[in-house]
Amino acid sequence: MADTLRRLTNTSSFSVLQDKLDSWHKDYHVISCDQNLNRCCELIELTAKIQGQLFAILNLTAAEGGHYAGVDTLKTRLLPWLGTCFSMARPSVTDDTSLQLIQDSVEKDRKIKELSFSHESDMQKMETQLCSTRLQLDSVRAELIDAKNELDETKSKSATTLLATEDEILQLKADLRSAHEQVEIYKRKLDALDDYERQIRLLRDEVSYLSTEKAMLQERLVRSRSPSPLLRPSRSSSPVRSESPTRAQLTNSSRHARLVSRFSDLYAVERLEAQSLLRRYIADLQMVQKIIFIAVVESFKIAKLAYRQFKLRVRKTLSTSHFGPESLEDAAVDYIVRNLDLYDVQASVNDVINAMNVDPHISFPPEVDFVLISTLIREACRVAFAMQTLESPLDLAFASDGELYNDSRYRRSYDSEFTAPLVMYHVWPALMEGNNVIVKGEALTRRSAPVFL
Known part of the structure; x- marks a missing residue:
């Protein structure tokens, strides 16, 4: 009995039973119903073993x-308790096995407690890390919100700055256009001033020349009125000077060659420059070439008309004081040759541009003007005006779209159909001296050329 009591004491069964009761009491409202029942059954089994x-x-x-020892105690204490219908089942295992099981149960409970403690520690660590992560996440969220606010503020400032910059750019562009317009106005005024100065210089030279001529004429008049008999025979015996060539006649061949060369230069230089300028605004090469051709033809028409008017004024001026061996016509031409700078070429340029503005065969963008090719028009007018002073004036050949191609007057352009008999449009006019072709023109030929009314 002493050994059995000692083993029961060493196993601390009641302490284990009390610990299990405390643990079940703590976890009763946390665990499920099946787990509570298992705990209760476990306690009943442990109580039965004890x-x-x-x-x-x-x-x-x-x-x-002894045989009768403890009978009274059993009667007074044990039998009333057994009378409550409690029956004790004899354990199917021995006492040693029961104690071993109790020890195993205690060891398992200890391990379970250790695992539970470790689990709780891990849970606390994880909760601590989770709290730290949540704090970091909140900090990152706050930083993102601040960054978003800064970005929105930067966007608003950038938009405001961009609008201000666009307004400044528009204002600067307007100022630049105004400055360009003022520069153009100043250039025109400067050109006009240069023309005025050149005209003043020419007028001064002309006045000087006329003064010299007047002095010579007065000297001749004094000599003609002189009563010296020596002068009369010499005058009567002098040959007729009407056949003496004038300055215009002496330089006719050289001026002819120079003007023909200048007309070829117009085709090779000024025409290409004007074509490059027009191609910036007009994509159609055909329309560009038509504009240049019509500009040259109109320049010759206006220049010839200006020459006739200028010649009439010169003849009218010289008719009152002219005398000498040359005719009034030759004197007028000689005066024009020596004073070509008196030709008002700007007026002719304006007349050519006005004529082109009403020409139905060409079109031009509304944002620009034919003044863009005024250099070509001015040079063509000067060449045409000077060609009228030749002994046999040079002129352009008559040309019309849809006419039969004439190989003696024109050469075909590179993009022509070389077997086509009709001219679709002219690229450059032919230069004529009477019925003779001096410089060939250029035309584009197609098999089905349009007919213009």
């Missing part, structure tokens, strides 16, 4: 006291 061991000790103790 009761079995106590009954064994009770049996051994009663046996040690």
